[in-house]
Amino acid sequence: MRPILLQGHERSLNQIKYNRDGDLLFSVAKDKVVCAWFTSNGERLGTYSGHQGAVWTVDVSPNNRLLATGAADNTIKLWNIKTGECVKTWENPTAIKRVQFSEDGSRLLAVSEKRMGYLGTIVVYSINYGDDLTEQSDEQDLKITCEEAKATVAGWSYLDKYIIAGHEDGSVSQYDSKTGETLLNVEVHEFDTTINDIQFSPDRTYFLTAGKDKTAKILSSRNLEILKNYTADTPLNTAAITPRKDFVILGGGQAAMDVTTTSARQGKFEARFYHKIFEDEIGRVRGHFGPLNTIAVHPRGVSYASGGEDGYVRMHHFDKSYFDFMYEVEREAARK
Amino acid sequence: MSKVQAREWAEDVSDSEQINDPEALxxxxxxVNKDGTKTTITYRIDDSGRRVKVTRKTRTTIHREKVNPEVAERRAWAKFGxxxxxxxxxxxxxxxxxxxIVFRPSRDWKSVQAAEAKDGGGKAEEKSLKEQLRDKKVKCRICQGEHFTARCPYKDTMAPVGDDNTPAADPLAEDEDASTKNASGGLGAGSGGYVPPHMRKGANASAGERMGGKFERDDLATxxxxxxSEMAEEQELRDLFERFGRVTRVFLAKDRETGRAKGFAFISFVDRSEAARACEKMDGFGYRHLILRVEFAKRTG
Incomplete structure (x- = not known):
């Protein structure tokens, strides 16, 4: 497996995302630039410039027409993917930490930071895909305010029925996506440890959370029941579910502020592969010089990419040994 | 891609110009070669003004992939930003x-890793021994001060403390024990008089033992x-035994007159476990037509 190194950013990566077809990869970092890459050869398609601060989050619309980004300059921007133009900017009182398009792409949620007297919120906008992409409504469709602990990450469940959010206190909540009503709130990770990432399965019926308490958990979208638990030996920044093979990839490492005081070997800057069902660690992939901030998996499960504190995106196309690996029971089941 | 452009650029240069300029490349x-590869020869002038001929062989492999039409369309998009x-x-x-990167998922990844860590642990132990040696303070054999014996200000006035205990060579010796012994016997501070060398180390040390004593100090791993064989060489023995661990000393008894080996030798290891392994493996080993007999050295007397 020869990774392709993408050096489009000068500062640490915040999020990377594949589009639905898996031919494009989008990356955002603390250096204000949004990059689009072809996944087949690592060629950079272009950059989207306009943000005035660190870009925290990115998402691609399912029809590959719009790109949404949220940044520390308190704005959510929509971009025309093909031309690189900014088509819409929504202002917000505080920084945007996470954006995600709904499953059908008709709505966009954004998680805002709790700061300067403003409480953390989750806001939802309607997205219009007419001929003129700049025609977007300024009206907020929905606004959920997190009174207790601010939300750090959020996403849409299956059929866009719920909005599921991870909080800074380690709990996960389920909101009704129509009314914004809180349906469930479950303490999932150790109390007072931030949930750093939430990624959904392809059908969005379950999701994977990555916590600062060194664990990642799979929860059911329907009732927030904990289905699986993966324990690592380092705080986790990100976790992804691999389609095609039943694995999960966890990424983390020493916090950025502690990096200089630990050697690269101790820092544990590796992508860890766990078996999704058996919860065993099955391997690691080295390469980054800093903690892994974000991991994304190709929607068909043929490659994965990781973005690190070191400013690099490493894109790995899996080779045969990855696809061949099976547990005995899996092999037997496959034979039948 | 860039190669092709370079050629086009060269073709653009008009003929007359090329003739006028003797420096022109x-x-x-x-x-196109027989096996389907292409050989491209280009010329350029390098930084120091020399002409460089660059020969490149390229093989073109066409890789066909069926993709979604949308994906194919995106491939043709113009670049931006x-x-x-x-x-x-x-x-x-x-x-x-x-x-x-070699990535082979395995079910018992954890245990493989643990085994590797164990191996690493062994190395770490060795390392710690080195560190122990490094941290060993320099101690004068004459006055116990923190300097080399040769630099001792009392060098010419005091007798050295028994030369069988150089700290650097013997990291496993108990420090306190040695130093107290040295202090009492070496300086002879108590009696104040001269103590002859053979009397310094205690009453039971006979003169005969002192001769061999130089070599038998760590009999635990010897x-x-x-x-x-009579024809044996020290270096050969060292090579034979070094496979089992670090050998600190090889002593091969030789006849003073003929220079031939007398038929026995002592091998000292750093670690007793290594010595034990060597003992087990090398006992009965055929060396120069003779079968070696290896055992732990016993302290005589």
Whole structure:
């Protein structure tokens, strides 16, 4: 497996995302630039410039027409993917930490930071895909305010029925996506440890959370029941579910502020592969010089990419040994 | 891609110009070889003004892939932003290929890792021994001060403390024990008089033992090898035994007059476990037509 190194950013990566077809990869970092890459050869398609601060989050619309980004300059921007133009900017009182398009792409949620007297919120906008992409409504469709602990990450469940959010206190909540009503709130990770990432399965019926308490958990979208638990030996920044093979990839490492005081070997800057069902660690992939901030998996499960504190995106196309690996029971089941 | 452009550029140069300029470089040529590869020869002038001929062999492999029409359409999109106007294909400043990574998922990854850690642990132990040695303070054999014996201000006035206890050579010796012994016997501070060398180490040390004593200080990890060939060399023995661990000393008894080996030798290891392994493996080993007998050295007397 020869990774392709993408050096489009000068500062640490915040999020990377594949589009639905898996031919494009989008990356955002603390250096204000949004990059689009072809996944087949690592060629950079272009950059989207306009943000005035660190870009925290990115998402691609399912029809590959719009790109949404949220940044520390308190704005959510929509971009025309093909031309690189900014088509819409929504202002917000505080920084945007996470954006995600709904499953059908008709709505966009954004998680805002709790700061300067403003409480953390989750806001939802309607997205219009007419001929003129700049025609977007300024009206907020929905606004959920997190009174207790601010939300750090959020996403849409299956059929866009719920909005599921991870909080800074380690709990996960389920909101009704129509009314914004809180349906469930479950303490999932150790109390007072931030949930750093939430990624959904392809059908969005379950999701994977990555916590600062060194664990990642799979929860059911329907009732927030904990289905699986993966324990690592380092705080986790990100976790992804691999389609095609039943694995999960966890990424983390020493916090950025502690990096200089630990050697690269101790820092544990590796992508860890766990078996999704058996919860065993099955391997690691080295390469980054800093903690892994974000991991994304190709929607068909043929490659994965990781973005690190070191400013690099490493894109790995899996080779045969990855696809061949099976547990005995899996092999037997496959034979039948 | 860039290669092709270079050729086009050269073709653009009009003929007259080329004739007028004797410095002009020959036009690049491309030859298609029999095996389907292409050989491109280009010329350029390097930084120090020399002409350089560059010969490149390229093989073109066509890789066909069926993709969604939308994906194919996106491949043809014009570049924008910072990439605007750049030619097709990955740019070397943003895209590079990393080192190959071997990734083989395995079910007992944890236990393999644990075993490796254990091996690493062994190394760490060795390392710690080194560190122990490094941290060993320099101690004067005459006055116990923190300097080399040769630099001792009392060098010419005091007798040295028994020369069998150089701290650097013997890291396993108990420090306190040795130093107290040295202090009492060496300086002879109690009696104040001169103590002859053979009396310094205690009453039971006989003169005969002192001779061998130099070599038998760490008898715990020392092997006695007998039935050694007369033609044996110290270096050969060292090579034989070094496979089992670090050998600190090889002593091969030799006849003073003939210079031939007397038939026995002592091998000292750093670690007793290594010595034990060597003892087990090398006992009965055929060396120079003779069968070695290896056992732990016994302290005589």
């Amino acid at each position: 020959p036009a690049p040529t491309t030859v 910072l990439e605007k106007g750049k030619p097709q294909g990955p740019q070397p400043d943003t895209t590079s290929v990393g080192e190959n 092997l006695r090898v007998t039935n050694v």
